[in-house]
Amino acid sequence: MSKGGTFPFPHPYRMSTFRPRATALLLPLVLAACGGDGDGPIAPGGTRLTPGEARVLAAAAGSQRLFTVNVPAGTGTLRVQLRDGTGDADLVIRHGTRPQTGLYDCVSEEPNTLEECIIDAPAAGTWYVLVVGHAAYRDVRLSALLGAESGATALQSGVPVTGLSGGAGAFRMFAIDVPAGASLEVTTTAASGDADLFVRQGTFPLLNQYDCASWGSGGSERCQRWATTAGTWYVRVEGFTPYAGLTLTATVTPAAAP
DSSP states (O other), X not given: OOOOOEESSSOTTSOOOOOOOOHHHHSOOOOOOOBOTTSSBOOTTOEEOOTTOEEEEEEOTTOEEEEEEEEOTTOOEEEEEEESSEXXXXXXXXXXXXXXXXXXXXXXXXXXXXXXXXXXXXXXEEEEEEEEEEEEEEEXXXXXXXXXXXXXXXXXXXXXXXXXXXXXXXXEEEEEEEOTTOEEEEEEEOSBSOEEEEEEESSOOBTTBOSEEEOOSSSOEEEEEEOSSOEEEEEEEEESSOEEEEEEEEEEEOOOOO
């Protein structure tokens, strides 16, 4: 895919504005066994999803595919993601038992096929992943990733964090407090590879939900936003390809005195 630019909106990986909806979840989630990946019926408990491996899916509108992923104790983050392909598939996940209407730990219902849930410090055990066909879809990649670190590393204004590295698809979260009326500028430079930048106020940025994203063709990225209210801003560094020697700097500039 092509890359390049800084985007307060829309999302760089799918040029479409955010459109929340609840249509899929207003319908009863009938979680009976169903076909999976074109290889026949799946077990009622769902198909096992191995962390770090992608499954390529295709299904009709109204379909439901159920998967499970095992999360060991002490896992820092659980990320479940849909991306690529065509059509419109939604994502619902829940710990310990299958999602039901109104009962889930995370739901992602963007248009098309870019969906993401991140659970910080997830409970150990089985997590159930439901892929719902809001419309027909094909060639959509479903994956789960277990991260070692939970929470977000605190940033100090103007103090660089150096020596960051990571693989393709791996991410790290950072946080900085910004007073009302101040501006926040976040920049990255990398010695090698390609890492992207996502910034969001109040909660972790997702690939489909953020306040600013920058995704140039290398490791040099920049986001600038203004805080209308005081709060914590979260910064996500995501490897588009493996990267190394990255420096991250967040700078808070207070509002000018009247």
